[in-house]
C-alpha cells in the first residue's frame with residue numbers, strides 16, 4: 106500500500122503540534138513490508154506526547170523489528186483537531202514510520218495501561234477502518250490484540266478485541282508471530298479466522314474472548330466459560346523469568362518534539378512485593394526480578410551516549426528497593442564518560458531520610474520538588490492498605506528534603522479507601538500541616554502539596570471486592586479536607602475529579618456488558634476521557650442506564666466471597682484465597698511483610714510457575730520502617746522529637 | 754585572531770527541510786542541545802541558579818516553514834582551531850550534521866569575531882520562497898502589484914494571543930511572483946517582523962499557503978547586505994567578522 110503522506114501533509118499546517126504526526130524519532134525504524142513478514146501496528150491509545158515514552162511499547166517494537174519474519178510500526182491517538190481534519194479529508198489512521206493506513210497491517214496491537222483510554226481504542230479502530238466488533242471481522246481484516254495492565258480484566262473490551270495478551274509481552278509477541286506467519290502465507294480465500302483464533306488461544310497467556318461466553322443469572326454474572334474444546338478454562342499470565350535476558354529498549358526513541366518523561370529510562374526491576382493492597386501494578390507483576398547492576402550501568406552508558414540525554418530515570422515500582430541502589434547511582438553519577446551534568450532520577454522515592462540523601466546526591470541540576478506517597482492519612486489507614494510508613498519516616502524525609510534545598514514537597518494520598526473514617530481524611534491535613542512546620546525550620550517559606558485521588562478498586566488485588574466510594578462521598582471528603590487545610594499557610598490541597606474515578610471504576614470492574622456502555626460513550630463523542638476538558642460523567646451515566654446497568658451495581662456495591670468476578674477466568678498468578686485472606690486481614694488492620702526478605706506466604710506468583718525472586722541482596726535496604734518494614738509497633742506514636750539531621 | 758583555549762563563539766548555518774519542518778523552534782533547540790552533548794564539543798555554560806548551555810538561536814522559524822538559512826551561535830571554551838582551514842570547518846559541519854535528525858543539515862560553520870553582535874541584533878530581513886494556491890497566475894500578479902502600490906496594508910494577526918490589526922506594508926521590502934504559484938519576498942524583521950502567512954493575508958483571504966522556505970537572512974552593514982554565514986567559498990564572505 107502507498108504512503109498516505111501526500112494526503113497527510115496538507116492537514117498539518119492547520120493543526121496543533123503537527124510534529125506528533127511525522128515520526129522520524131531517533132531510534133525509529135523504517136521497516137520494509139513484504140511477503141513472509143508479519144506486520145504489527147503498535148498503538149498507544151492516547152496523545153503522542155503521553156504514549157511515545159511508553160517503555161512497554163518500545164520494547165516490543167524492537168523485539169519485533171529484530172525478527173526476520175516480523176516488522177512493527179507505531180501510531181498514537183491523533184488529537185481531536187487532527188482527527189477532525191483526517192475524517193474530513195478521508196485519511197484513515199496511519200503509522201508514523203511509513204505513513205501507511207492501519208489496514209496495511211496484519212496485527213493492530215494496543216498497549217492499554219489505563220481504563221479511561223478505552224473509548225480511544227474504539228475510536229482508533231474506527232479511524233483505522235477496522236470493523237469495531239471482533240464478530241464483524243473477516244479474514245481480510247487485521248487481528249486486533251491488546252496487552253498491558255488493563256488486560257487483567259479484559260471483559261469490558263471483549264467485544265472489540267480478538268486476543269488479549271496477559272503479563273510480560275517479550276516472549277508472547279514472538280509466539281503470536283509464529284502462529285500468524287504460516288497462516289498469512291495461505292491464499293486469502295481459504296483463510297479461516299476462527300481457526301487462527303483457536304490456534305492463538307492455545308498460546309500460554311493469550312485470551313481469545315470470542316471463544317468464551319459469559320453466563321448471567323438474575324442480572325448477575327455466574328460464569329465465563331470456554332465454548333470450544335482445547336482452550337484453558339483459566340488463562341494464566343506470562344512472566345519473563347530473568348530481566349537480564351531482555352536488555353530492551355536498546356535504542357530508546359528520542360522524540361523530535363516535547364513529550365512527558367523526556368529522558369532516558371532504564372528499567373531496573375519488574376515486580377514489587379511490598380504488598381500495598383490498593384496497588385494493582387504491585388500485585389500483578391510479581392515476583393521481583395532485578396536487572397543485574399552491571400547491565401543497568403551498561404544500558405545507562407549506551408543510552409546516554411546514543412541519545413544525548415543528560416537525565417536518566419531508573420524505573421521500577423519502587424526503585425529505592427533495588428539492591429545496592431546507592432552504589433549503582435553513585436557509579437553512574439561519577440562515571441567521567443557521562444560528563445559532569447548527568448542527573449539520575451528515581452521516579453518512585455521511598456519515604457525516608459535515607460532515600461532523600463541518595464536523591465540529593467544525584468539531582469544535581471534541578472532541585473525543585475520531591476514527591477512522596479504515604480497514601481493514607483493515619484497509621485491505622487496505612488495498616489489497612491499495608492503501606493507501612495511511620496510518621497517519623499515521613500517527617501525525617503521531609504526534613505531532609507527541605508534541609509537539602511528542595512523547595513517543594515508533594516505528598517500523594519488516596520481517599521475512599523476501605524474502612525476509611527473522617528479522621529483518616531483529616532489526618533491528611535494534619536500530616537501536611539506538620540510537614541510545613543518541619544520545612545519552616547529550614548526555609549522562610551515552603552510549599553507542601555497534598556494531592557488526593559479517589560480510590561478505584563482494581564481486579565486481582567485484595568480490594569477487588571470493595572464497594573467504591575460514590576462521587577458524592579468523595580466530594581464530601583474533599584470538602585472536609587479543604588476545610589481542614591484552609592488557613593494552613595504553605596499547604597495546598599489538590600484533588601482528582603471524583604467523577605473521573607467513577608468512570609474509571611466502571612471500566613475497571615465491569616463485565617462484558619460494559620462493552621456496550623463504552624461504545625455508547627464513544628459514539629456520544631467521549632474520547633480522551635483522561636483529559637478533564639473532554640470528560641463528562643453524564644455520558645457514562647446515560648450509557649449505563651441505556652444498557653440497564655447502574656453505577657451502584659458496577660462500582661459501589663461490595664462483593665461477597667462467593668460472587669463470580671468478571672476476571673475470575675484470568676489469572677495474574679495470585680490465588681483467590683490469598684487475595685480474600687489479605688482482604689480480611691486488611692479489614693482487621695493486620696499487615697503483611699515483604700516476601701523478598703521474609704518467608705514466602707504463597708500468594709501464587711512464584712509457586713504456581715516455578716519462578717523465584719531475582720534479587721542481588723538477601724537483606725532489606727537500610728533506612729526507616731519502609732526500609733526494614735518490620736518494626737511496626739511504634740508506628741502510631743507521633744514522635745515527640747523530630748529528626749533534624751540531614752542524613753541518618 | 755582569538756587566543757586558543759579561550760571562550761569564543763562558533764556559528765553554524767543549517768537547513769530545515771522535509772517532514773521535520775513541522776517541529777517547532779524550541780524542538781529544534783532541544784535537538785541541537787542533544788547533538789552538541791553527543792559531539793563532545795566544549796560548550797560553555799552559564800553560571801547562576803539554573804545553569805544552561807550558552808547557545809543562541811536566531812529568529813524563530815514558524816512551525817511548518819522550511820529553511821536553508823537557519824543559524825545557531827554556540828559559545829565554546831577551548832581551541833577554536835578547526836576553522837583555520839575551510840576543510841576542518843567542513844568536517845566539523847559534517848560531524849555535527851550526522852548527530853542531528855534527518856532534515857536538519859549543517860551547511861557551514863565558522864568562528865564569529867569577538868565583539869560581533871548577536872544574530873537577533875544583527876539580522877534585519879529575510880528572503881522567502883512562498884508557494885501558494887487559490888489564485889490564477891495573472892490574478893496573483895495583479896494582487897502583488899496592488900499590494901506594492903498601496904501605502905498601507907492592514908491585516909489581522911495575533912500578538913501575544915490577542916488579535917490585533919497591523920499595517921504590514923512597510924515590512925515588505927520586496928515581492929514578486931516568480932512562477933505561477935510562487936512568490937519571492939523579502940520581509941523585514943524589525944521593528945515588527947512579518948510572517949509569510951501574514952503577507953498572504955495582505956494579498957487576499959482567498960490565497961492559501963502551501964509551503965514557505967526561508968532562503969536567506971540578511972545583515973545590513975552600512976548599506977551592504979551580507980549573510981551571517983555564507984554558503985560557499987571563503988568564510989570571510991559572511992558576516993562573522
Ligand code: SF4
Nearest residue numbers: 700705706707708711
Ligand atoms: S509466591 Fe511467595 S515469594 Fe513469590 S511473590 Fe508470592 S508470597 Fe512472595
